[in-house]
Amino acid sequence: MARLRLKNVNKRWGSFVGVDNFDLDIADQEFLVLLGPSGCGKSTTMRMIAGLEDVTEGEILFDDTVVNDMDPKDRDISMVFQSYGLYPNLSVYENIRFPLRVRKIPKEKHDEMVMEAVRMTELEDYIHRRPAELSGGQRQRVALGRAIVRRPNIFLMDEPLSNLDAKLRVSTRAQIKNLQSKLKITTVYVTHDQIEAMTLADRVVVMNAGKIQQVGTPTDIYDNPANVFVASFIGSPAMNLVQGTLENGVFEAEGIRVEGLPLAVSGNVTLGFRAEDAEIVEGPAQISSPVYSIELLGEASMITWRLAGSLVSIKTHKEYRADIGAVVNAAVPASICHLFDTASGERIAHG
């Protein structure tokens, strides 16, 4: 059980910045998810925590111990790799036992510990097979079993579900969540899939280009994105963003006019709102513009406009029909709007 702190951690290769000033406090037993697009430095951050990558600058602390110069084996962590990293020459049983063997845990305890991990990962029927004789999902569970067999201080998981098919991903995701809450071990989990992040995390760290964009609970991040990047990365569909001008509390851009916004700000702003918050209406409304496209999603229909160069979508009931090119109106009250500074991309205020 451990608290994990990263103090202004930097990783550079020559002049290339992989991770820029990463500063974060992770509470004991917390499930923390690092979320961001591919190449944003998530794995690098995790590998620095594991000790597989040197820290260029800054400090990493487990409880009150600085671990910068500690070997991975002395950090009392366990890690699940994207490609599993199973030992191909060992059976499932021996794969899971490996950490116990190299850490010289008394032999008589091994069987009990391995079998417990096997039970938790539901691998009872496969213990004598080699990794090559298992499916992707089973291999993933072996990797998970190997990580939990020895109750470490910290769990690290680097995109553990990305090689699984969609259905298996959902069930394994639930299993990971369940295991973590039973074992109560501080967990850092890396993913580029926002749904994974939202469903698993106590707190999410959104990263982009090596920098932390926002830290918060999934609800926090969804409801109050800190900048345009987070707004456009979180949610499916992502938040609608329209660039325009704000004057005397009135936002204006081609095809959209929203009144009642804060009076304190003015100038070039980006207005954001979520597809599910807005509503199609008859009669005059904030959006009034020709339809760009209409998509049937099954449970709903999605109407899209093109406003000031950006595509803006709203979900409506599944029977709704409109012709492409016909003018359709939608209500976007100030209360559902988010305002961002167009130049910096930072959040200004909640409407």
Next chain:
Amino acid sequence: MSNPAETKPLPIKVITISVVLIWLFLAAFPFLWTMWGSFKVEGDFFSRANWFNAITGPVTERQHGSPFTLAGYEGAWIEQEFWKAVINTAIVTVFVVIISLTLGTLGGYALARSGFKYTFWLLMAALVFRAMPHVTLVSGYLLPFFQLNIWGYLPTTIIVLVAINQPFTLWMLHSFFLSIPKDLDEAAMVDGCTRFQAFRLAIIPVMWPGVITTGLFSFLLAYNDFTVTSMLLSQENQTMIPQINAFLGSTQEEGKVMYAVAAVVSAIIPLFVLILFFQRQIVSGLTAGAVKG
């Protein structure tokens, strides 16, 4: 399940099988001929009267009372003490293989995992030295070896052979290590291994086919070497191949050529045993895909 070979049209099948048979005959014939002939006397094996004598052996029968004789083997092994050369060869090959593989696995692993830019140039330089004719390297060694008074001894030869062989071993093992995902070492280190333990417990077990294949190539280099051993070893430390060459060189004495023939056959046997013994590992080593997890 239909085997692709069975579905081919007949003419193609006939051609394929004939080509294989012809090739097999061409490859195996000299060996079988020599093996058969090694139990004859010179008068039969190098018969001027009739080449068929090499098969039936009338002169052998006249001299020894049977168409087969162990005279060649007796002369080579006992009279000429060929067993000494065998022991010397064994010492040279065993040490060359062990030293090459030890340095090669450690160095190949380090190069494969370092990711530094100089790795490529280091390997290129190594390959250039491997490509040079051995004799150009050895003639350079001669004078300093005489002066240091280390010429003629087995350890000197072993070191030179290792030096010649190492670039190749390093190169080959390096590419085997590259085919093993880095996740494997990293998983082992997180599981509680030091770097060296990760190498020993996680990587080497997966690497066996590669190590054995590379080891076999090193073995063959040391075993078959003529240039280095003949120039660097004194008479009493001679290995098999230069020794066989010496037998062949002394044609004026009747029967000595048969010593060479018998010695050649003796020298081939260990190779067969070795390849039979390790064939599975060698095949999977050569088709490197088997190394992956």
